[in-house]
Amino acid sequence: MRISMRRGRGHGRGRLWAGLLAIVLLAGCTASDDAIEGIEETDPDVSRSLEQLGFVIRFEQPSEADRGHAAFLHDRKVMEAASGRLNAFVGLDHQAFVVARSCGGEGSEYDPEAKRIVICYDQIGEERELFERAGDRPADDEVVAVLVETIYHEAAHHIIDTLHLSLTERAEEDAADQFAALLLLRQGADGERQLLMTVREYELSATQDDVTAGDNDRKDEHSPDLVRAANHLCYLYGSAPGRQRDPASERLLPPPRATGCANEWAQVRDAWMKNLAPILRKR
Ligand SMILES: [Zn+2]
Numbered sequence: 001m002r003i004s005m006r007r008g009r010g011h012g013r014g015r016l017w018a019g020l021l022a023i024v025l026l027a028g029c030t031a032s033d034d035a036i037e038g039i040e041e042t043d044p045d046v047s048r049s050l051e052q053l054g055f056v057i058r059f060e061q062p063s064e065a066d067r068g069h070a071a072f073l074h075d076r077k078v079m080e081a082a083s084g085r086l087n088a089f090v091g092l093d094h095q096a097f098v099v100a101r102s103c104g105g106e107g108s109e110y111d112p113e114a115k116r117i118v119i120c121y122d123q124i125g126e127e128r129e130l131f132e133r134a135g136d137r138p139a140d141d142e143v144v145a146v147l148v149e150t151i152y153h154e155a156a157h158h159i160i161d162t163l164h165l166s167l168t169e170r171a172e173e174d175a176a177d178q179f180a181a182l183l184l185l186r187q188g189a190d191g192e193r194q195l196l197m198t199v200r201e202y203e204l205s206a207t208q209d210d211v212t213a214g215d216n217d218r219k220d221e222h223s224p225d226l227v228r229a230a231n232h233l234c235y236l237y238g239s240a241p242g243r244q245r246d247p248a249s250e251r252l253l254p255p256p257r258a259t260g261c262a263n264e265w266a267q268v269r270d271a272w273m274k275n276l277a278p279i280l281r282k283r
Helices: 063-077 078-089 122-131 138-160 169-186 189-212 225-238 248-253 261-276
Strands: 054-059 097-102 110-112 116-120
Touching: 054 063, 054 078, 063 138, 078 097, 078 122, 078 138, 078 169, 097 138, 097 189, 110 138, 116 122, 116 138, 122 138, 122 261, 138 169, 138 189, 169 189, 169 225, 189 225, 225 261
Parallel strands: 054 097, 097 116
Antiparallel strands: 110 116
8 A cells, every 4th residue: 555645845854644544534624613714614605515525625615824826826726726627637537635744844744545635834834935035026826826837737747646656756756747838838928937936946945955954854755946947848838849948948948958848848748648648628
């Protein structure tokens, strides 16, 4: 029985979750007196969706410290928009939950046993801090972009399981990033902008990891952050070969690789579309 978690973004350090079974959906199911305005444990749209197939969102009560982050997630309808786009793109014959919860510093991730994507309220604070420390403020749009990319990345793990694609850990992580890029690039200019914001996040995150190197005892199956940044940038330029490249991008994407990005992206996109064929929605 596989119980490994696939961690996504998030800057929490240390162990993977051990208490897999301790995760309780809709923790403390009664609507407490201190329920904050605008946040419900289950979105009203979701409570009508018990028969709904595909990606289904759930909101757990946030911890005291995460209330503001939870309100932001709710107000910006990040979960609704991302799951809506996923469900419009692929049709699952079962439910896969996308759960927002307080993770106590652990990163957002996919739990294959429960078919559950976990998006952490605390990630919102971490991402905001990362951008704001770099002078990007307000960082609302950036935070939304990273969350959306995270949801797509974690959803890709579920899809990879569903399709029984056989990949090594690293290849699966790279494929999940590629799926996230695919979903974002399908959205046109808004998605492209969001993909670019995630490139910046990976760059900032790489810098932060340099600073905090030494307390890093985690095992990370993902490609290094700068590689992930370069890959996303390559897909972005590769999807629009005529686009003028920002000279600053050469740091991440030197010309020898950049010239091959149109081909690289075409291969990535075609591979995913071929794999997705059995569950793609007809258009
Ligand atoms: Zn992953």
